[in-house]
Amino acid sequence: MNFQQLIKQDEVQTSRVFAVKVDDFSNLIESIQKKLWQYSQYRSIPQELGKGKSVQDYSLYSSSQLLLFKDRVVVPNDPKIQPRSFRKHHDSPLAEHPGQEQTLKLVKWDFQWSGMTQFFKDYVSSCKQCSRNKKFEILKPLLIPNGPWISLSMEFITKPPLSNSFDSILVIVDRFSKMEVFIPKMSSINSLDLAHLLIKNIFSKHGLPSSIFSDRGSCFASSFLTNCEP
Numbered sequence: 001m002n003f004q005q006l007i008k009q010d011e012v013q014t015s016r017v018f019a020v021k022v023d024d025f026s027n028l029i030e031s032i033q034k035k036l037w038q039y040s041q042y043r044s045i046p047q048e049l050g051k052g053k054s055v056q057d058y059s060l061y062s063s064s065q066l067l068l069f070k071d072r073v074v075v076p077n078d079p080k081i082q083p084r085s086f087r088k089h090h091d092s093p094l095a096e097h098p099g100q101e102q103t104l105k106l107v108k109w110d111f112q113w114s115g116m117t118q119f120f121k122d123y124v125s126s127c128k129q130c131s132r133n134k135k136f137e138i139l140k141p142l143l144i145p146n147g148p149w150i151s152l153s154m155e156f157i158t159k160p161p162l163s164n165s166f167d168s169i170l171v172i173v174d175r176f177s178k179m180e181v182f183i184p185k186m187s188s189i190n191s192l193d194l195a196h197l198l199i200k201n202i203f204s205k206h207g208l209p210s211s212i213f214s215d216r217g218s219c220f221a222s223s224f225l226t227n228c229e230p
Helices: 003-008 022-036 040-050 100-107 116-125 128-133 191-206 218-228
Strands: 013-015 018-020 058-061 066-069 072-074 151-163 166-174 180-185 211-214
Touching: 022 066, 022 072, 040 058, 040 066, 100 116, 166 191, 180 191
Parallel strands: 151 211
Antiparallel strands: 013 018, 058 066, 066 072, 151 166, 166 180
16 A cells, blocks of 8 residues: 555555554645745756656656655655654554664655655664663673683772772773772773773783773773783
8 A cells, every 4th residue: 555545545544554544644745745845956856747858766646746756755854744754654552663674664665755764763763662672682691711810801980989089990800710900090091091000900910811891892992902912
């Protein structure tokens, strides 16, 4: 079922997996008709088509003067109209917030506008319901290392009571023996300064580990390990 069939209907119909009120759809189409022709890049297309000229991938739905792109309704760059074109695919109770990819797939059956992929990415990423529905991968425990000081974990404790001008603590844990080392530091420390601290307090005594896990992410760990290389 496409938009052309929906325009002709006078009652509530079920389209794919959601219910659509024809009145709502008709109001949306009317808003698109009024707004689209205010944009100069579209106004010349009906004139060219009326002269019998071919405009690549564009056509005109004559009964309603809707501009189509590959048989999809062209939606103007209007922040009020664009969200209305996909609410039934995303926000309605029957749509159940299917996420960015599925919502975009459904909307692309009927509508088209420039930048719609980024539009959906921004909209869905800010949707609280989608965040609650997001499927997370099963967490897997880290493998136990084969010996001491081969694999370390690193954590930053911030805002403890000030001591000798230090405002945070770097905690290093040997994942094999669970031995902990506490190093006072400044919260403004960068990866190069961190490398110097680890060389002085850990690597000079136990050697360079094969892996380090940080609460600031693998990219941060990788950055300071590069600074540790000779």
